Amino acid sequence: MVLEDLVKIKERYLAQRKKFTFRVCLAAGCVSANSEAVKEALEKAVAEAGLQNDVEVRGVGCLKLCCGGPLVAVDPLNVIYQKVTPADAPALVAALNGAEPPVAKVDLAHPYFAKQLNVVLENSGIVDPDDIESYIAHEGYRALRDALRELSPADVIAIVTKSGLRGRGGAGYPTGLKWATVAKTKSARKFVICNADEGDPGAFMDRSVLESDPHRVIEGMIIAAYAVGAEQGYIYVRAEYPLAIKRLQNAIRQARQLGLLGSGIFESPFSFNIEIRIGAGAFVCGEETALIASIAGRRGRPRPRPPYPAEYGLFGHPTLINNVETFANIPPIIRNGPEWFARIGTEKSKGTKVFALAGQVKHTGLIEVPMGITLREIVEEMGGGAPDGKRVKAVQTGGPSGGCVPASELDTPVDYESLTRLGSIMGSGGMIVMDETTRMVDVARFFVEFCMDESCGKCAPCRAGTVQMYNLLTKIRDGRATLQDLQTLEELCEVVKNTSLCGLGQTAPNPVLSTLRFFRDEYLALLKDHPAQQHQSA
Amino acid sequence: MAAKTLTINGQLISAEEDQTVLAAARDAGIEIPTLCHLEGLPDVGACRLCLVEIVGWPRLVPACVTKVAEGMEVYTDTERLRKYRRAILELIFAERNHVCSVCVSNGNCELQNLAMKLGMDHVRFEYRHPNLDVDVSHRLFGMDHNRCILCTRCVRVCWYVECAGTKNVAGRGVNSRIITDMNQPWAEAETCTNCGKCVQGCPTGALFYKGATVAEMERDRSKLEFIVTAREKKQWLV
Ligand SMILES: Cc1cc2nc3c(=O)[nH]c(=O)nc-3n(C[C@H](O)[C@H](O)[C@H](O)COP(=O)(O)O)c2cc1C
Ligand code: SF4
Ligand code: SF4
Numbered sequence: 001m002v003l004e005d006l007v008k009i010k011e012r013y014l015a016q017r018k019k020f021t022f023r024v025c026l027a028a029g030c031v032s033a034n035s036e037a038v039k040e041a042l043e044k045a046v047a048e049a050g051l052q053n054d055v056e057v058r059g060v061g062c063l064k065l066c067c068g069g070p071l072v073a074v075d076p077l078n079v080i081y082q083k084v085t086p087a088d089a090p091a092l093v094a095a096l097n098g099a100e101p102p103v104a105k106v107d108l109a110h111p112y113f114a115k116q117l118n119v120v121l122e123n124s125g126i127v128d129p130d131d132i133e134s135y136i137a138h139e140g141y142r143a144l145r146d147a148l149r150e151l152s153p154a155d156v157i158a159i160v161t162k163s164g165l166r167g168r169g170g171a172g173y174p175t176g177l178k179w180a181t182v183a184k185t186k187s188a189r190k191f192v193i194c195n196a197d198e199g200d201p202g203a204f205m206d207r208s209v210l211e212s213d214p215h216r217v218i219e220g221m222i223i224a225a226y227a228v229g230a231e232q233g234y235i236y237v238r239a240e241y242p243l244a245i246k247r248l249q250n251a252i253r254q255a256r257q258l259g260l261l262g263s264g265i266f267e268s269p270f271s272f273n274i275e276i277r278i279g280a281g282a283f284v285c286g287e288e289t290a291l292i293a294s295i296a297g298r299r300g301r302p303r304p305r306p307p308y309p310a311e312y313g314l315f316g317h318p319t320l321i322n323n324v325e326t327f328a329n330i331p332p333i334i335r336n337g338p339e340w341f342a343r344i345g346t347e348k349s350k351g352t353k354v355f356a357l358a359g360q361v362k363h364t365g366l367i368e369v370p371m372g373i374t375l376r377e378i379v380e381e382m383g384g385g386a387p388d389g390k391r392v393k394a395v396q397t398g399g400p401s402g403g404c405v406p407a408s409e410l411d412t413p414v415d416y417e418s419l420t421r422l423g424s425i426m427g428s429g430g431m432i433v434m435d436e437t438t439r440m441v442d443v444a445r446f447f448v449e450f451c452m453d454e455s456c457g458k459c460a461p462c463r464a465g466t467v468q469m470y471n472l473l474t475k476i477r478d479g480r481a482t483l484q485d486l487q488t489l490e491e492l493c494e495v496v497k498n499t500s501l502c503g504l505g506q507t508a509p510n511p512v513l514s515t516l517r518f519f520r521d522e523y524l525a526l527l528k529d530h531p532a533q534q535h536q537s538a
Numbered sequence: 539m540a541a542k543t544l545t546i547n548g549q550l551i552s553a554e555e556d557q558t559v560l561a562a563a564r565d566a567g568i569e570i571p572t573l574c575h576l577e578g579l580p581d582v583g584a585c586r587l588c589l590v591e592i593v594g595w596p597r598l599v600p601a602c603v604t605k606v607a608e609g610m611e612v613y614t615d616t617e618r619l620r621k622y623r624r625a626i627l628e629l630i631f632a633e634r635n636h637v638c639s640v641c642v643s644n645g646n647c648e649l650q651n652l653a654m655k656l657g658m659d660h661v662r663f664e665y666r667h668p669n670l671d672v673d674v675s676h677r678l679f680g681m682d683h684n685r686c687i688l689c690t691r692c693v694r695v696c697w698y699v700e701c702a703g704t705k706n707v708a709g710r711g712v713n714s715r716i717i718t719d720m721n722q723p724w725a726e727a728e729t730c731t732n733c734g735k736c737v738q739g740c741p742t743g744a745l746f747y748k749g750a751t752v753a754e755m756e757r758d759r760s761k762l763e764f765i766v767t768a769r770e771k772k773q774w775l776v
């Protein structure tokens with residue numbers, strides 16, 4: 001494979017394009033709403049109308065407005081139909097020459113779409129995730145070719161550093177710096193790992209990327225491997241994502257067939273292979289040291305850092321570990337240049353972020369927005385606010401490690417530092433909107449229960465502390481607690497946060513601390529000794 | 539070997555290059571409380587009692603796995619650390635059933651000793667009082683899960699000193715349990731060599747010699763140290 005081959009594939013693919021294309025979303029959300037049957041019905045309807053030569057029916061990844069699934073987009077009419085049933089298929093085919101079908105259209109001018117900026121999801125809903133040629137036709141593997149043939153590993157790292165990209169797995173560690181650290185280590189063997197364990201409740205960004213555009217992640221990983229000098233990569237996917245696993249397996253096989261994985265990629269001396277490892281459903285296995293232990297066949301328990309994986313990782317060798325979305329940002333950064341990427345976002349948070357917008361909000365689904373957009377724009381304009389005329393009360397970001405931002409702070413820009421200042425975190429992209437009927441003690445208790453169940457049990461403060469936090473929250477919820485219990489809860493949160501071994505325990509108190517910070521009255525009102533009233537009279 | 543100089547609680551000390559903060563402190567006669575650490579075993583940093591403050595580091599770190607560095611400024615006994623350590627002990631006491639008065643290790647227990655030393659005189663949390671098994675199937679030893687603090691010393695002794703690999707951890711979070719082989723009764727664990735090193739390593743009354751009654755269980759760590767010293771330093775010191 002050389003550049004000319006890539007161009008040839010692209011030209012051939014584009015030449016074969018038909019006059020019309022139905023793009024049927026086959027990501028997990030729409031599949032669960034029966035979109036596979038819709039695709040079959042469309043194929044049948046096209047055949048019955050004798051239009052096979054004019055109309056292509058293509059399965060694609062996420063079309064983003066998951067609450068409207070099954071979604072079908074039509075090119076070049078520039079419409080997306082929602083809640084399509086197999087019975088609608090003949091009408092949709094008939095509508096190709098301009099007739100109005102009796103099927104609801106998605107309002108593409110709505111802020112939900114208009115405010116999105118698609119970098120990571122640029123191909124999502126457009127390319128066929130099961131066809132590498134479809135990806136290549138959309139500039140796929142071009143960045144890899146340019147990196148291998150025109151840039152040195154140091155150049156690649158310089159570009160990533162200059163782009164300002166930060167890790168999308170939650171902590172926001174500068175990606176270029178991490179790559180440089182692994183590149184500097186002297187070791188005959190190094191590894192690159194893609195963290196696709198995505199365990200936050202309500203989060204499905206990484207799954208969508210893998211289901212919609214798996215080659216983008218693979219391309220990002222190969223470029224990373226070239227930059228740090230690794231020959232073997234692993235993608236660690238949770239077993240709950242069978243569709244993502246299937247598409248990845250298929251994508252890896254196709255990349256191998258074209259020589260984009262294996263030895264001498266793009267006729268350079270560089271070789272790289274990727275294997276998939278399937279996680280067995282523990283949230284803590286998303287923590288990097290636990291994940292590495294799990295790949296090595298050991299129990300998925302975190303270990304103290306330092307040493308960091310960059311220095312001492314898989315099988316004791318230097319290991320680069322990045323999140324799915326982090327890798328997915330790499331090809332466009334190489335293709336368009338670091339300056340292009342750095343122009344998007346804020347001073348310290350560059351680029352875009354994918355969120356899974358969920359909860360009590362009118363429009364739910366996958367959104368990709370530039371960093372620096374305010375929570376209000378996301379929740380009220382894009383999401384359309386809370387349904388049934390209710391008021392939005394808070395927005396939860398960062399899942400069990402994050403916190404609740406109250407409605408009064410909705411003008412906060414979405415960037416790493418601003419969210420941290422409010423006691424929440426950017427997290428990996430879960431965003432749950434809560435309306436006025438939500439009780440914040442219940443929210444805190446829900447997340448603490450999650451952490452308690454998912455604690456690996458290695459270190460004492462997290463194992464024994466999250467249980468006590470849960471007990472105290474239950475006591476408060478049930479109206480059995482006193483002011484003293486609340487004080488004990490706060491002291492306990494401080495201990496668990498500061499003494500736990502890994503990020504799970506260290507952040508488990510965040511949902512409690514942030515709801516206590518902004519919604520303390522709700523806790524006080526539940527106490528047996530009614531300090532709320534006492535406070536007011538004092 | 540190059541030496542490093544650092545200060546611990548303001549006291550200037552010198553340490554070997556590869557030493558942990560814990561080892562350097564102990565060499566200098568500075569006590570740091572520990573539970574999961576046992577001389578001769580690989581450390582896991584799990585009990586979090588040995589956490590110390592290092593000036594300029596963003597988080598507290600476990601002394602047992604943190605290597606010394608030149609010019610490091612360590613504090614081992616601040617008010618904050620004492621508060622956290624007491625809270626962790628309270629959590630451990632509330633987690634299972636630590637009723638010292640009826641325990642084989644009463645008077646010889648590391649958990650009990652630490653609680654006294656660190657002034658943990660009451661528990662703010664609700665005792666969970668789980669009803670856990672006592673495995674007395676083995677001919678020589680018993681395991682009382684009610685007293686186990688999940689320090690994994692027995693597991694590490696079994697894997698790294700005896701190399702039998704009988705003991706392991708199963709389950710997660712608060713449901714974690716020490717198991718033998720494939721979670722069988724100890725007597726049926728075929729890999730167990732009956733060496734008893736796990737019993738020697740246990741800090742509490744969880745592992746005991748059969749026949750020991752209240753407060754009778756004393757441990758002889760010198761055997762473990764003898765083996766590890768022999769293996770690592772090639773010195774047969776009795
Ligand atoms: C309990 C826990 C769970 C985590 N789960 C994930 C996860 O599912 N996916 C992920 O990418 N990172 C997860 N992380 C963060 C990883 O440890 C690691 O920081 C990340 O994969 C680094 O990639 P990045 O620099 O690209 O963000 C988790 C961390 C903790 C403490
Ligand atoms: S903080 Fe929790 S999950 Fe992390 S090592 Fe400790 S017990 Fe395990
Ligand atoms: S049995 Fe003893 S040595 Fe083993 S984990 Fe429990 S307390 Fe520690």
Ligand code: FES
Binds near residue numbers: 602603
């Ligand atoms: S002795 Fe260091 S963490 Fe237990």
